Amino acid sequence: MSSSPLNSVAQWVQTNYAAPIDSVHQGLRIAYVVFSFCAALFIGFLKAVVVGPIAGLLLMVGNVGVILGLFPFHVFWTVYSLLKTNRINLALKFALLLALPILFALWLALGIFGSVLVGIGYGFFTPWISTFEAFRQDSEAKKFLHSIVDGTWGTVKGSCTVVRDFADICYHSFPVYLKELRDCSGDNETHSIRLMEVPACVVVGLMGLVVDIPLFTVIAIIKSPYMLFKGWQRLLHDLITREGPFLETACVPIAGLTILFWPLVVVGSILLAIISSIFIGLYGSVVVYQERSFQRGVAYVIAMVSEFDEYTNDWLYLREGSILPKPKYRKRKVSHSAELSVGSSVVKGGKAGSSSSGAPAMLVPNLGPSRSVREAIQEVKMVQIWEELMKCCELKGKELLDANAFSSVDLTEWLRTKGTNQETIGLGLPSYALLHSILYSINAGSAGLLLSSGTELNHLNRPQDRLMDWLFQPIIVLKEQIKVIRMGDDEVRFLEKLVLFIGDVQGMESWDNGSVAPQDALKAAQIQAISRRLVGMMRSISKFPTYRRRYRQVVKILMAYCLERDGTTRTGSTRSMSSIEIVQMQV
Numbered sequence: 001m002s003s004s005p006l007n008s009v010a011q012w013v014q015t016n017y018a019a020p021i022d023s024v025h026q027g028l029r030i031a032y033v034v035f036s037f038c039a040a041l042f043i044g045f046l047k048a049v050v051v052g053p054i055a056g057l058l059l060m061v062g063n064v065g066v067i068l069g070l071f072p073f074h075v076f077w078t079v080y081s082l083l084k085t086n087r088i089n090l091a092l093k094f095a096l097l098l099a100l101p102i103l104f105a106l107w108l109a110l111g112i113f114g115s116v117l118v119g120i121g122y123g124f125f126t127p128w129i130s131t132f133e134a135f136r137q138d139s140e141a142k143k144f145l146h147s148i149v150d151g152t153w154g155t156v157k158g159s160c161t162v163v164r165d166f167a168d169i170c171y172h173s174f175p176v177y178l179k180e181l182r183d184c185s186g187d188n189e190t191h192s193i194r195l196m197e198v199p200a201c202v203v204v205g206l207m208g209l210v211v212d213i214p215l216f217t218v219i220a221i222i223k224s225p226y227m228l229f230k231g232w233q234r235l236l237h238d239l240i241t242r243e244g245p246f247l248e249t250a251c252v253p254i255a256g257l258t259i260l261f262w263p264l265v266v267v268g269s270i271l272l273a274i275i276s277s278i279f280i281g282l283y284g285s286v287v288v289y290q291e292r293s294f295q296r297g298v299a300y301v302i303a304m305v306s307e308f309d310e311y312t313n314d315w316l317y318l319r320e321g322s323i324l325p326k327p328k329y330r331k332r333k334v335s336h337s338a339e340l341s342v343g344s345s346v347v348k349g350g351k352a353g354s355s356s357s358g359a360p361a362m363l364v365p366n367l368g369p370s371r372s373v374r375e376a377i378q379e380v381k382m383v384q385i386w387e388e389l390m391k392c393c394e395l396k397g398k399e400l401l402d403a404n405a406f407s408s409v410d411l412t413e414w415l416r417t418k419g420t421n422q423e424t425i426g427l428g429l430p431s432y433a434l435l436h437s438i439l440y441s442i443n444a445g446s447a448g449l450l451l452s453s454g455t456e457l458n459h460l461n462r463p464q465d466r467l468m469d470w471l472f473q474p475i476i477v478l479k480e481q482i483k484v485i486r487m488g489d490d491e492v493r494f495l496e497k498l499v500l501f502i503g504d505v506q507g508m509e510s511w512d513n514g515s516v517a518p519q520d521a522l523k524a525a526q527i528q529a530i531s532r533r534l535v536g537m538m539r540s541i542s543k544f545p546t547y548r549r550r551y552r553q554v555v556k557i558l559m560a561y562c563l564e565r566d567g568t569t570r571t572g573s574t575r576s577m578s579s580i581e582i583v584q585m586q587v
Contacts, residue, residue, distance in 0.1 A: 041257070043147050044128035051152050055159040056123025062163030063115035067108065070170050075104060081178040089192035092289075095201055099285070102205075106278065117271075122159060125261075127151035132257055165545045173543040193289055201285040204297035208281025208304075215305045216277035219312065220270045226316050228266045235259045273308075280304050287329060299329035382463045388451045389541075390550050392433040397558045400429070401565075405500065405511045408562035411555055424507060425555065428500040431538040435499050438479045439492070449475065471541065478533055485526050490516040498531035 078100065082093055130151025193201075235258060281301065288297035306326035313319055400406060406424055414425040441450040448458030449472075462468050487495065493515035501507040518524040541547060 037257075040132045040134075040147060041128075041260075044131035044151070047127035047131060047151055048124045051127050051155050052120075052124035054123070055126070055155045056119040058119075058156065059122055059159040059162055060115050060119035062160070063119070063166050064112055066163070066167045066170050067111045067115070071104075071108065074107075074170070074174065075100075077175055077178050081182045084182045087181065087190050089190070091195040091198060092191055092193040094195070095193060095198045095285075098198070098202060099205065099282075102282075110275065110278075118162075119159070122162065123155065126155045126158065128257070130154070161549070165549060168548040169543075169545055172548060176543055197288065197292065200294040200297065201288045204288050204294065204301065205282050205285035207298065208284035208301045209278065210281075211301050212277045212281035212304055213274065216280075216308055217270075217274050219305070219309055220273035223312055223316060223318075224266050224270055226318065227269060228263060230316055231262045231265065232259065235262065277308075280308075291329070291331060293331075296329045296331070299327035303327055303329055382468070384451070384453075384455075385457070385463070385468075386546065386550060388437075388453070389430070389433065390554050391452065392437055393430050393551065393554050394557055396433045396436060397429055397554065398561055400432070400500070401558065401562060403511070403513065405513075406507075408559060408566070411559050411562065415552070415555060415559070423502045424500060424504060426551075427535060427538060427542065428502050430542070430551065431502075431535045432496060432500045434475075434538055435496065435534055438475070438482060442479060442483055449479070471537065474533075474537060478530065478537070481526075482530060485523065485530075487527065490514065491518055491523070491527060494518065495527050495531055498528060499534050502535055 079097070082088075082096055082100075088096070128151070131147050134146035134150045239259070281304075284297045284301045284304075287300040288294060291297070303326045306322045306324040309322040309324055310320075310326075313322065401408075410425055437449065437451075440452075441448070444450050446456050448456050448462075450456050457472075459472075462472055493513045494517055496513065497508045497511065497515050501511075518527065542551070
């Protein structure tokens with residue numbers, strides 16, 4: 001009974017003052033978000049002014065230097081590969097040689113322009129974004145420290161990393177493509193064209209440039225105000241309703257930065273439309289070659305303008321269709337049309353385009369409802385897949401070193417020859433790691449690809465980008481093929497040998513892993529086909545950006561593991577590696 005008056009007082013205070021207190025808290029929270037946004041904007045601006053010119057200049061000078069320095073070699077390699085390959089006939093070689101000056105001029109112009117644009121964007125906006133990301137830290141001290149430090153030296157290092165990856169693509173990946181073109185066997189599909197069709201291809205290609213570039217530009221500029229206000233409307237709607245990127249309070253400042261810089265996104269979309277129109281116009285020559293018809297090539301050039309207008313209408317939620325003429329330019333459906341169409345029917349969210357053509361894709365930012373931050377986090381990122389692959393290469397590499405499948409001498413030679421030789425290290429080891437990732441997923445009963453962290457990569461949570469479109473489905477198909485043939489333990493070890501040594505008979509004989517070649521000729525042929533597909537997939541993956549830099553780090557880790565395991569001493573004919581040499585390899 002004595003506590004009842006106190007309870008009554010507490011109930012009275014809660015009834016009369018709870019709502020005002022909640023309002024005060026809500027107001028303080030809004031004021032804190034506004035203050036955080038303004039502080040991050042000011043600090044980010046200062047860092048962008050100080051760090052931006054340095055990082056941007058490094059990236060621009062580095063990339064332009066790579067483009068200009070390797071340009072003579074690119075010309076020589078390309079012409080030599082076209083002349084030597086057996087996959088195309090003489091008339092098609094002549095047509096491609098006529099087109100090479102235009103393609104090389106585009107490479108120089110777009111490469112230099114893109115390097116300048118990327119340098120400015122990366123150098124000035126990365127410090128800004130890093131500052132806003134710092135405000136997502138838990139404690140106030142960490143927020144202040146990271147807002148000052150993040151995006152400074154890391155941006156400069158990042159620009160150097162971009163230059164290095166770009167140089168790897170130009171110096172290593174591009175020659176590998178050309179080498180595959182030169183060294184293809186007679187079993188590959190050959191392409192031919194009649195000499196009388198060459199002028200038609202040239203004329204339609206030039207017509208595509210003359211017609212599509214100005215019309216695409218006009219359409220993009222006319223619709224840019226719609227994109228500007230539609231984007232602001234979508235973002236402000238998410239801000240008011242606390243949806244999409246505004247769902248999490250910690251992400252509100254970053255989303256506010258998106259609203260502020262949305263006009264730059266619109267300008268970038270216009271530039272993207274102009275650049276895309278160049279390749280879409282040139283693709284008219286390919287349509288003439290595929291359809292064997294000059295008229296259909298001209299129809300393609302006209303239809304692309306209508307499809308671009310219709311495509312942008314769909315993304316900007318304007319009227320359906322297009323008032324522009326859209327002649328039919330395909331008499332048969334191209335196998336890859338669904339993925340390359342301007343009006344592609346393969347659109348997320350069930351939104352189908354208007355047609356399925358064989359034209360290069362046109363990209364426009366999606367103005368649909370944004371996903372929440374939690375939904376975005378649930379999606380497996382491409383960087384996670386890269387890290388998983390490299391981690392698996394490291395673990396399997398250590399196991400193979402312990403099993404004496406290869407030695408530190410092989411690793412040293414691969415590093416010193418800049419990865420040009422020793423397929424066992426450069427290609428066999430990552431193929432072996434990919435094989436065990438697939439086997440691990442099969443043994444675990446996963447419907448997709450099971451990562452070592454326990455995350456299952458499947459069609460629902462995989463990264464939605466073109467790289468995964470090219471790789472994920474073939475890997476899943478290969479996984480099902482391995483399940484179907486039901487290999488025993490001895491046959492799995494035989495497959496491991498085939499994948500690791502890639503035809504190196506001496507290496508296969510020197511490593512005894514207990515494998516037994518299948519007596520059944522059909523089973524042996526199936527296992528060999530799987531090994532070829534695995535190596536082919538990894539050969540394609542090895543050409544991607546960032547792969548070479550990351551994989552070289554894995555090889556260096558394996559070298560350090562060898563030195564630690566062997567006590568940094570070697571006996572007999574094997575030469576020891578000094579610490580100075582290791583430091584030189586790290587550079």
